[in-house]
Amino acid sequence: MIEIRFHGRGGQGMVTASQVLATAAIMEGKYAQAFPEFGPERRGAPVKAYLRIADQPIYKREPVITPDVVVVADQSLFLSENPLEGLRPNGVLVVNGAYKAPVKTYYVDATSLALKVLGKAIVNTAMIGAVVKATGIVKLETALEALAKYFSGRIYELNAQLIKIAFDQTKEL
Amino acid sequence: MTVALEARAKAKQTLALTSNYAAAYAAKAADVDVIAVYPITPQTTIVEKISEFVDEGELRAQLIHVESEHSAMSAVVGAAAAGARTFTATSSQGLELMHEVLHIASGLRLPIVMAVPARALSAPISIHGDYSDVMNTRDTGWITLIAASAQEVYDSIIQAYRIAESVLLPVMVAYDGFLMSHTTEAVELNDEEEVRKWLPRRLDRPNLLTPEKPITMGAFAMPDYYYEIKYQVQEALLGSLDKVVEADREYGKAFGRSYGIVQSYRLEDADYIVVAYGGASWGNAREAVDEARRRGIKAGALRLRVWRPYPAEEVAKALAGVKAFAVVDRAIAFGAPAGGPVYIDTVTALRMRGIDTPGLSVIHGIGQRSMFVEDFVKVFEMLKDGERNKTVYMGLKL
Amino acid sequence: MSLPRVHEISIGGIIAEPGSSRRNLTGGWRSLKPVLHDDRCIRCRICWLYCPEGTIKEIKGEFVVKGKKYQYKYEIDYDYCKGCGICAHECPVKAIEMVPEA
Numbered sequence: 001m002i003e004i005r006f007h008g009r010g011g012q013g014m015v016t017a018s019q020v021l022a023t024a025a026i027m028e029g030k031y032a033q034a035f036p037e038f039g040p041e042r043r044g045a046p047v048k049a050y051l052r053i054a055d056q057p058i059y060k061r062e063p064v065i066t067p068d069v070v071v072v073a074d075q076s077l078f079l080s081e082n083p084l085e086g087l088r089p090n091g092v093l094v095v096n097g098a099y100k101a102p103v104k105t106y107y108v109d110a111t112s113l114a115l116k117v118l119g120k121a122i123v124n125t126a127m128i129g130a131v132v133k134a135t136g137i138v139k140l141e142t143a144l145e146a147l148a149k150y151f152s153g154r155i156y157e158l159n160a161q162l163i164k165i166a167f168d169q170t171k172e173l
Numbered sequence: 174m175t176v177a178l179e180a181r182a183k184a185k186q187t188l189a190l191t192s193n194y195a196a197a198y199a200a201k202a203a204d205v206d207v208i209a210v211y212p213i214t215p216q217t218t219i220v221e222k223i224s225e226f227v228d229e230g231e232l233r234a235q236l237i238h239v240e241s242e243h244s245a246m247s248a249v250v251g252a253a254a255a256g257a258r259t260f261t262a263t264s265s266q267g268l269e270l271m272h273e274v275l276h277i278a279s280g281l282r283l284p285i286v287m288a289v290p291a292r293a294l295s296a297p298i299s300i301h302g303d304y305s306d307v308m309n310t311r312d313t314g315w316i317t318l319i320a321a322s323a324q325e326v327y328d329s330i331i332q333a334y335r336i337a338e339s340v341l342l343p344v345m346v347a348y349d350g351f352l353m354s355h356t357t358e359a360v361e362l363n364d365e366e367e368v369r370k371w372l373p374r375r376l377d378r379p380n381l382l383t384p385e386k387p388i389t390m391g392a393f394a395m396p397d398y399y400y401e402i403k404y405q406v407q408e409a410l411l412g413s414l415d416k417v418v419e420a421d422r423e424y425g426k427a428f429g430r431s432y433g434i435v436q437s438y439r440l441e442d443a444d445y446i447v448v449a450y451g452g453a454s455w456g457n458a459r460e461a462v463d464e465a466r467r468r469g470i471k472a473g474a475l476r477l478r479v480w481r482p483y484p485a486e487e488v489a490k491a492l493a494g495v496k497a498f499a500v501v502d503r504a505i506a507f508g509a510p511a512g513g514p515v516y517i518d519t520v521t522a523l524r525m526r527g528i529d530t531p532g533l534s535v536i537h538g539i540g541q542r543s544m545f546v547e548d549f550v551k552v553f554e555m556l557k558d559g560e561r562n563k564t565v566y567m568g569l570k571l
Numbered sequence: 572m573s574l575p576r577v578h579e580i581s582i583g584g585i586i587a588e589p590g591s592s593r594r595n596l597t598g599g600w601r602s603l604k605p606v607l608h609d610d611r612c613i614r615c616r617i618c619w620l621y622c623p624e625g626t627i628k629e630i631k632g633e634f635v636v637k638g639k640k641y642q643y644k645y646e647i648d649y650d651y652c653k654g655c656g657i658c659a660h661e662c663p664v665k666a667i668e669m670v671p672e673a
Binding site for chain 3: 280281282283341379380386387388389390391392394397398399401402404405408409
């Protein structure tokens with residue numbers, strides 16, 4: 001089982017990112033579980049979302065406390081909380097923008113890419129591309145197919161493009 | 174990918190759904206005629222999905238937007254009396270507002286099906302999950318199933334129509350608010366034509382309003398009649414357990430998935446058993462069994478899938494002869510002799526059969542206080558350390 | 572009268588036999604009895620409208636009262652009239668009189 005914890009701010013779409021990846025995993029025949037750290041969703045407030053992917057049915061339903069992967073959509077969160085808390089040894093950080101952390105880190109400039117492609121700083125789909133590149137938990141094609149379950153038309157086209165660009169530009173720090 | 178995984182991927186009807194969406198898909202598969210709802214968190218996404226189905230013509234049904242949950246239940250009571258297959262859903266305060274009509278639905282013996290993503294009660298206001306709302310419906314005469322996965326929510330709602338329409342009692346399918354209602358999981362959907370064949374319309378009941386055979390429903394009953402009519406509800410509810418088992422078994426034969434009325438995990442040689450209900454409690458208890466066993470405790474877990482009628486025989490059989498058991502309740506029975514409502518029933522079920530296995534009432538997950546696998550391991554450790562006959566308020570900042 | 576046993580009663584307390592309340596002759600509840608004086612009645616129908624039990628019967632026919640022709644007259648069904656007196660109270664010409672039951 002692989003456990004991923006997403007850190008973002010309300011409005012950045014981390015909950016949707018976790019759902020799209022869960023959907024992609026399920027489309028590949030795996031078991032998955034995606035759920036947010038629930039609260040009344042407020043734009044700008046710190047938000048967590050959890051994702052588990054496994055080859056076997058998943059029974060555990062606690063928050064992810066020892067993640068294999070931590071995804072941080074907004075570096076300012078490092079100031080108010082410790083997103084790396086509980087990260088397993090050999091765990092991976094996937095972060096929006098180069099951020100020096102004492103763990104193996106992949107980064108992509110998600111905000112600039114989102115502004116360029118979408119014209120809005122909604123970074124979730126860029127982060128999906130980065131997570132897929134960094135971890136290989138699902139295939140890029142499946143992630144794009146899963147995205148179609150959540151968006152359609154031009155919004156889908158732009159976000160699919162953004163996933164692909166972010167996938168290509170994600171680098172190990 | 175292994176061969177098994179590829180086969181699953183090919184089953185094109187496996188979707189990634191939340192339990193709420195699974196509930197909506199189940200209502201659609203059951204081809205319901207009338208849905209009356211009022212929005213409330215965390216239920217709302219069920220009816221959002223259903224209204225999409227109706228709007229896009231995937232479900233031919235009357236979706237009634239009512240002005241309160243009291244009206245929602247009243248509307249489905251009327252529709253069910255007239256022979257419609259009905260569906261509604263609510264949570265928390267909405268279920269409380271429905272309360273008086275819940276008794277009317279069971280008293281009139283109407284086969285209504287309702288989904289309840291369970292949520293805490295005000296005050297203070299909480300939108301988060303626990304089972305306070307569901308536990309308050311204990312004596313309303315409803316058959317109550319509690320599911321533990323999105324798949325089970327889907328399957329149970331379809332089964333619920335079979336049960337309701339054969340027993341002539343309403344059925345509630347409850348599950349964790351948020352921890353399931355908003356959690357995306359894999360759900361294998363059935364062929365809808367097959368479901369509709371499995372759930373033929375049944376109008377062969379005496380309590381049906383039809384111009385051909387006029388009857389009076391909801392009439393006044395004097396003391397010389399009332400008691401007998403309510404006793405009939407008691408008899409039907411207690412007898413419904415067989416119908417729940419039968420519906421589950423038949424469903425398994427038709428669609429390949431069944432659950433039983435209780436689920437057990439590693440009970441064979443267990444000394445200590447944790448009884449739980451709902452997805453988060455069950456999933457974490459199950460994981461905790463493995464961990465406790467790694468720590469040398471012979472642990473086992475039992476899940477109640479049916480809360481009303483209480484599966485007393487099955488629970489007693491599992492708990493007879495073990496060293497001790499605990500029931501993890503996500504609701505508080507305020508002022509009762511023990512803190513947990515399901516614990517109280519469990520002890521009664523044992524004592525009614527002369528079984529004296531000692532127990533521990535554990536309260537947890539109130540207002541969605543985080544529950545961890547380690548908490549459930551701790552329950553096994555407490556049982557092993559001889560904690561008995563008291564209520565433990567787990568996760569409480571004392 | 573023996574009452575039905577638990578399994579002899581229809582489920583849900585439904586009443587499956589229409590009009591079964593006809594067997595319940597509520598006329599016995601009366602202590603005062605309305606008496607309608609047809610010679611004073613102006614056929615306004617107010618008693619018929621107000622009676623909570625529907626016990627004022629409207630009879631069609633040719634009726635001549637004090638030289639006036641009417642197509643209706645009203646009678647009280649004493650099998651079911653409970654003697655509430657609403658008809659007498661509402662009658663605008665005091666054509667209904669409440670008298671003690673004999």
